[in-house]
Amino acid sequence: MKISNRVLVAISLLFAISCTKKSLTEADTLSGTKNILANAQASPVGDVVGKITVGYQGWFACTGDGSPINAWWHWTQNWGQSPSATNNGIKSWPDVRDYSNTYTTAWPALNNGQPAKLFSSFSDQTVNTHFLWMQQHNIDVAALQRFNPNGQEGPVRDAITAKVKTAAETYGRKFYIMYDVSGWTNMQSEIKTDWTNKMSAYTSSTAYAYQNGKPVVCIWGFGFNDDNHPWSAAVCLEVINWFKSQGCYVIGGIPTHWRNETSDSRPGFLNTYKALNMISPWMVGRIGNVNDADNFYTNVNTPDQAYCNANGIDYQPCVLPGDLQERQRAHGDFMWRQFYNMVRVGCQGIYISMFDEYNEGNQIAKTAENISQIPAGSAFRTLDEDGTACSSDYYLRLTGDGGRMLKGQIALTAVRPTPTIPGGTVIPIGQTVTIKGFNNQYVCSEGNTQPMICNRAVAQSWEQFTVVDAGGGRVALRNQGNYVCSENGTQAVNCNRASVGPWEQFEWISNSDGTISFRGNNGAYLSAEDGMARMTCTKTTIGAAEKFKINQ
Secondary structure (H helix, E strand, C coil): CCCCCCCHHHHHHHHCCCCCCCCCCEEEEEHHHHHHHHHCCCCCCEEEEEEEEEEEECCCCCCCCCCCCCCCCCCCCCCCCCCCEEECCCCCCCCCCHHHHEEEECCCCCCCCCCCCCCCCCCCHHHHHHHHHHHHHCEEEEEEEECCCCCCCCHHHHHHHHHHHHHHHHHHHEEEEEEECCCCCCHHHHHHHHHHCCHHHHHCCCCCCEEEEEEEEECCCEEEEEEEECCCCCHHHHHHHHHHHCCCCCCCEEECCCCCCCCCCCCHHHHHHHHHEEEEECCCCCCCHHHHHHHHHHHHHHHHHHHHHHHHCCCCCEEECCCCCCCCCHHHHHHHHHHHHHHHHHHEEEEECCCCCCCCCCCCEEECCCCCEEEECCCCCCCCCCCCCCCHHHHHHHHHHHHHEEEECCCCCCCCCCCCCCCCCCCCCEEEEEECCCCCCEECCCHHHHCEEECCCCHHHCEEEEEEEECEEEEEEECCEEEEEEECCCCCCCEEEECCCHHHHHEECCCCCCCEEEEECCHHHHHHCEEEEEEEECCCCHHHCCCCCECC
């Protein structure tokens, strides 16, 4: 998208006032599939309902790449000049190691000594690589952005549409046309002409997305309260109804506060929004951390979903990786919290903002991992900016796991299941979790007054533990201000220590079956025993009683 509307953050947050943290309960374990079915009026699972869609810009070009534009399109401020520290149009630096065609820039060499090169979206190999990544990470659909095609950029946008079609067919992905009408002066007539004369032909592709037996088209930008989107509600409604008359399933990329018609939304647009088959409210610039995401879940997403349920509209909320340059990502915890919230709210699909938006720093495509992979002397933040190493494909992998949770292929969980490095261990530092034993009962602190036991059927305050970084790769478990103590294996385990010492430190061990074990400083494992006896930290091997499930 051309605009991020970051200036609206403060306004938006006024409409998403703080709320208390929701306890984890059995009700939160509904799978994405069950949540979709909970809305009797929702469309059945198809190419966008029940699926992960990514916004795909495909708008990068380089001088000499053979494209009609023959310029450093979107890489720079001045497209006629080579990218450099003084002519820069991006916030994040891509990892280009998978591309066979790259173009030398005027940036200094990378800190690893390699030349600073960038890719062109006009290259078949680039588009194929992106759709291969989508296939590898089970990303279902690409929403191909299409701006006003009647200016100098029209020929290159037309060419990239053809390349996307071929790549989607090759790698078994779906795509649909997503018109961004920002700044489009003669939009009402020209969008229809463009669909009729050019874009509708793509609906015959086996890769074109269909929902409810209809080709999908999205229009982004109706109802925004700014000069770049000036059309009346009547004009926008007429365009929506025209596309529906052409047999299309119409998605709207609309303002965050569409339902109340306030803040970023023009007044008087609610009936126009209601005409859409699916709505996808914009979120870039509205949230920047987990607390923001939770506030929006309670005060915006939940009532949005209820309204859509009541009016037979499918709901496709945005999920953001976060602005890397603004340090919003929290090594994936920010994005995962949104996946968790949107699945438990019962959404019909999820829209990722965006796949390749290096300009705004909210891309999930492969990105520089560390300082060795960015130009020397540059200020680009890399994926390890908060001290946690992340592989360049980390946000692709995280998106894949978010899709699995949406589809009910993994249980709903607030704990991010994706390791930041392939094969690594995921430890939910700072998160409050429940711990369930082999007997399907929860571990209980017993209110910090007697030895712990694993026999509670419902998780309440005594059954919730905050995972604390204890240093040296170890964790501590805190409940109501006190820490779990192994008692060095000499007596039953208690949760009554005010500070963390060696006996309160555990290794978090991920087992191959998806369970977790805890090893104390004495080398023995925390055990649920038989669920009737008090817990101990005395077992020298991992058996059934030494395996636990987190947030299940």
